[in-house]
Amino acid sequence: MTAPAIRTRELTKRYGDVQALAGLSLTVESGEFFGLLGPNGAGKTTFINTLVGLVDADGGEATVFGHDVEDDYREARDAIGLAPQEYNVDRFFPIHEVLEHKAGYHGVPEAEAEERAEDALKTVGIWDKRDTRFDWLSGGMKRRFMLARALVSNPDLLILDEPTAGVDVQLRHDLWEIINRMNDGGTTILLTTHYIEEAERLCDRVAIVDDGRKVEVATPDELMERGTDTVEIGLESPPATAPTLSVEGARDARMEDETLLVSAAGGSSLAPAIMRELEAAGHTVTSLDVRRASLEEVFVDMTRADHGGDTEVEMEVDA
Numbered sequence: 001m002t003a004p005a006i007r008t009r010e011l012t013k014r015y016g017d018v019q020a021l022a023g024l025s026l027t028v029e030s031g032e033f034f035g036l037l038g039p040n041g042a043g044k045t046t047f048i049n050t051l052v053g054l055v056d057a058d059g060g061e062a063t064v065f066g067h068d069v070e071d072d073y074r075e076a077r078d079a080i081g082l083a084p085q086e087y088n089v090d091r092f093f094p095i096h097e098v099l100e101h102k103a104g105y106h107g108v109p110e111a112e113a114e115e116r117a118e119d120a121l122k123t124v125g126i127w128d129k130r131d132t133r134f135d136w137l138s139g140g141m142k143r144r145f146m147l148a149r150a151l152v153s154n155p156d157l158l159i160l161d162e163p164t165a166g167v168d169v170q171l172r173h174d175l176w177e178i179i180n181r182m183n184d185g186g187t188t189i190l191l192t193t194h195y196i197e198e199a200e201r202l203c204d205r206v207a208i209v210d211d212g213r214k215v216e217v218a219t220p221d222e223l224m225e226r227g228t229d230t231v232e233i234g235l236e237s238p239p240a241t242a243p244t245l246s247v248e249g250a251r252d253a254r255m256e257d258e259t260l261l262v263s264a265a266g267g268s269s270l271a272p273a274i275m276r277e278l279e280a281a282g283h284t285v286t287s288l289d290v291r292r293a294s295l296e297e298v299f300v301d302m303t304r305a306d307h308g309g310d311t312e313v314e315m316e317v318d319a
């Protein structure tokens with residue numbers, strides 16, 4: 001069996017008073033498209049930095065395709081292509097040379113490094129900018145370049161730390177397509193994002209982390225199943241106050257704009273029983289709709305629960 005792409009056990013890292021990682025254990029299988037979600041300061045970047053050797057963990061262990069990130073640093077690092085959040089690019093060389101140097105750093109011979117640089121720049125659509133320096137690229141082109149740099153070593157594991165932060169919708173979709181193609185070709189992807197739609201669309205599984213710990217790991221669908229749906233019921237001659245319901249799992253029935261709203265986990269499975277009860281009580285149902293919980297709502301609930309309900313969670317929904 002192939003070793004997991006990432007396996008960490010009880011990773012810890014403290015910066016002064018801040019416990020950035022508080023025993024984070026996570027396994028990402030080879031070939032997965034895995035999302036790492038969490039509010040600002042949850043420890044996502046610190047986690048990534050321990051995988052690529054930029055941060056030494058205080059405790060615990062981490063392997064990449066079975067290679068320990070400290071003891072077998074070279075093997076682990078060569079398997080990873082990283083597009084970090086911050087731009088840390090050599091600004092003095094044309095971008096194709098920056099990519100050639102990067103491939104060389106990973107042991108790729110010179111002639112092949114040139115081909116790799118060309119392929120990577122063509123993949124992300126900025127081949128015509130090959131002789132330009134990084135600083136002279138537009139904001140969107142910089143994002144494309146960061147992805148090209150991560151791809152140039154043909155990594156088995158691509159780590160993308162907020163790869164689409166601040167880019168327009170068109171570029172975001174372009175980047176999604178490129179990343180999806182890499183994943184279809186067998187590359188494992190670890191993605192952190194604040195765009196909840198990105199996680200829903202792309203990821204096979206997501207981990208929600210908060211305070212340096214794992215809160216949950218599940219598929220986006222499984223997480224949404226756990227959220228609270230809203231059953232919206234139109235009634236002929238709507239009453240001023242919501243009728244009392246005894247259906248198990250239905251709660252917080254309220255009237256809003258002459259529509260009866262009922263909160264329910266797994267709303268679609270409870271809707272028929274709610275309708276039956278209303279009709280038995282003499283109401284006529286004229287419309288029925290179930291609004292599913294979004295991944296964002298589930299995420300906010302899960303991370304807020306940890307902080308006694310007062311955390312500000314910055315998640316953005318794509319336009």
Ligand SMILES: Nc1ncnc2c1ncn2[C@@H]1O[C@H](COP(=O)(O)OP(=O)(O)OP(=O)(O)O)[C@@H](O)[C@H]1O
Pocket residue numbers: 015018019020038039040041042043044045046047
């Ligand atoms: N080099 C450092 N020195 C001191 N504190 C740090 C350092 N790096 C990270 N931290 C702290 O560790 C915690 C986790 O930070 P980290 O960047 O890993 O979070 P994150 O989940 O990536 O957040 P964001 O979504 O804002 O990027 C934060 O409280 C941060 O301030």
